[in-house]
Amino acid sequence: MPSASSLKINLLLQQGAALNQQQWHGIAAEVALQFGAQTSFLNFHPPFAQSDLLRIRRFKIGGIIGRFGRHDYAGYIPLLKIPAVSLYGGRQFCSIPQVGTDDRAIGAMAADHLVQPGIVSFGYFGLPNDRTSRSRWAGYCGRLRALHFRALRFRPEIERSPSKRYPLSRIIPWESSLYAWLESLPKPTAIFCIDDFRAYWVAGACARMGIRIPDDAAILGVGNNPGYVHAIYPHLSSIEIPFHQEGVIATQVLFQMIRGKPAPDRPILLPPSSVVVRASTDILRVDNPHVARALRFIRETKGIGIFVDDIALRSGACRKVLERLFRQHLQSTVLNELRKVMIDNAKEALRTTDASVEEIAERAGYSSLNHLARDFKSRTGMSPGFYRKSRAEGKR
Numbered sequence: 001m002p003s004a005s006s007l008k009i010n011l012l013l014q015q016g017a018a019l020n021q022q023q024w025h026g027i028a029a030e031v032a033l034q035f036g037a038q039t040s041f042l043n044f045h046p047p048f049a050q051s052d053l054l055r056i057r058r059f060k061i062g063g064i065i066g067r068f069g070r071h072d073y074a075g076y077i078p079l080l081k082i083p084a085v086s087l088y089g090g091r092q093f094c095s096i097p098q099v100g101t102d103d104r105a106i107g108a109m110a111a112d113h114l115v116q117p118g119i120v121s122f123g124y125f126g127l128p129n130d131r132t133s134r135s136r137w138a139g140y141c142g143r144l145r146a147l148h149f150r151a152l153r154f155r156p157e158i159e160r161s162p163s164k165r166y167p168l169s170r171i172i173p174w175e176s177s178l179y180a181w182l183e184s185l186p187k188p189t190a191i192f193c194i195d196d197f198r199a200y201w202v203a204g205a206c207a208r209m210g211i212r213i214p215d216d217a218a219i220l221g222v223g224n225n226p227g228y229v230h231a232i233y234p235h236l237s238s239i240e241i242p243f244h245q246e247g248v249i250a251t252q253v254l255f256q257m258i259r260g261k262p263a264p265d266r267p268i269l270l271p272p273s274s275v276v277v278r279a280s281t282d283i284l285r286v287d288n289p290h291v292a293r294a295l296r297f298i299r300e301t302k303g304i305g306i307f308v309d310d311i312a313l314r315s316g317a318c319r320k321v322l323e324r325l326f327r328q329h330l331q332s333t334v335l336n337e338l339r340k341v342m343i344d345n346a347k348e349a350l351r352t353t354d355a356s357v358e359e360i361a362e363r364a365g366y367s368s369l370n371h372l373a374r375d376f377k378s379r380t381g382m383s384p385g386f387y388r389k390s391r392a393e394g395k396r
Contacts, residue, residue, distance in 0.1 A: 023087055026247020027065060063254045065247075068096055083257035085250045097257070098267035099250040101241045103132055106272045107139025107192070109239055110220055113275045114190035115147055116283050119218065122151040123181070123191040125198050133194050136222070140192055151192075154181045178205050187216045188283070196221035196228035196238050203232050203280065218281040222272075234279030242273050274347070290317040291329050295337065303341040304365040308334045343379050346372060350388040357384045 064084040068077060077084050077096055086096045114122060124140055126133035141151045154177075182205060185191075193199035199221030203213060211217050213234050221229065221238040229236040249268060257263050275281075282299075294315040297306070311334055312319040319334075326334050346364040349355060355363070361372035361384075376384050 022243035023247035023250075026244040026249075027251045028247075029244075030248045030251040063258050065250050065254060083254055083263075085254045085257070087246055087250050095263070097253055097263040099246050099253060100267065100269055101246065101272055102269040103135035104139030104142070105269075106222060106239055106241075107136040107141075108143040109272050109275060110136075110192040110222075111140050111143035111147065111149075113237075113239075113277075113281065114192060114218060114220060115144070115149065116190070116218070116281075118283065118287075119188055119190045121186040121189040122149055123185050123189055124151050124153045125191060125193040125202055126153065126155065127194055127198075128155050130194075136192075136194055152181075152185060154178065175205065178202070179209060182206060182209060182211060182217070185217070187211075188214075188218070189216070190218040190281070191220070193219065193221045196223045196225040196236060199236050199238070199280075200228040200232055203236060207232070213280050214283050218283055220275070220281055224276050229276075229278065234282075237278045237281040238276050240273040240276050242270050245270060274351070277344075288325050288329050290315040290322060291325050294322060294326075294334065298338055298341050302345050302365075303338050304345070304363070306338070306365075308338065311338065339375055339379070342366065343376060346376060346384065347380075347387065350384055357388075360384070 061080075061082050064077065064080070064082055066077075066084070066086060067088045068084075068086040084096050086098050088098060088100060111122075122144055124137055126137050137153065141153075144151050178201075182202070191199075191202055193202055199219050203219050206213055206217050206219070213219060219236060221236050222241065224238040224240040229238050249270070253264060253268070294311050297311055297314040309319060312322045315322050317325065323334055326332055326337070330337070342364045346360055346366075349360040349363060350357075353360070357372070358369045361369045364372065366372040366375070373383060376382075376387070380387060382390070
């Protein structure tokens, strides 16, 4: 068995995809952390035939990290008798350890985000015969049922490639079927899509149909892929996946296997990071104009430097009346909605900056660090420092 300090790792990752670049960064970071520059890499590009994979035997390979979500790919890997880890996640194939993100948790997070005041229906745009799609649908509709809602599912048709070497499937763009489904959803609706590409596709169909985003249809994707989320206006909200951390953990598992330790017998599934909120789900749909003006003022100012009295003044109602209207229309209070926005600001700063927690407290509109810490703990169950550490765990 090769030593860890002289390994060559064959990475079977599709180049050019943002998620694989992030996984690659996680793998490279963990390798550098443990072994410096002593580990070398060889790159292979899918799709593969069996002969392509068996060529790996010509190299002295210590381990393989790839995306083995298909039975034909996964079936070849044990023939190599080389430690391997799959970044596909989900159900385990041919005893290959899996590292990925919990698809049911992604669906549940989508439901939690899309259940907003005024939404009257929920849709799901998935893929047929796809286990990732089924798992995300299960998490989505399960959480909606718990909240006493139901979702309508669109299932596009697919066609199979006639090529035996490239046996891939593609979605047939049955736009008329998509248009009919979108038309059938009571408005305003919220649509969760299996990934950002499908969210982009649905948003384009809505634009052609004259369905306003987010007023008539709020749209949420998965992956936070900049190639899609910024390619259409309004920009698309998306659930961020911890791809970097997946790469780190996959590398740790691989090196454990190379050292002779047993492989995990169950998939290692990480929780999704967060919803990156953009205009496609930024809904301010309430029947009362005073409440709408108050919410808009809170979001425009990000809650910084304002108080409940300022919000009431901007809404055009006195504080007592506005509090009553918030309870009636939102089942919430003005202060609670203000604090939600302030905590969201703090979360974003903790994830994306190196500023001290004291600085972040001030930026988010809190009068002191202790004030932020108490509010953060009560709303998230963790301290600001622990939240930052947990979100940055894979970014060493």
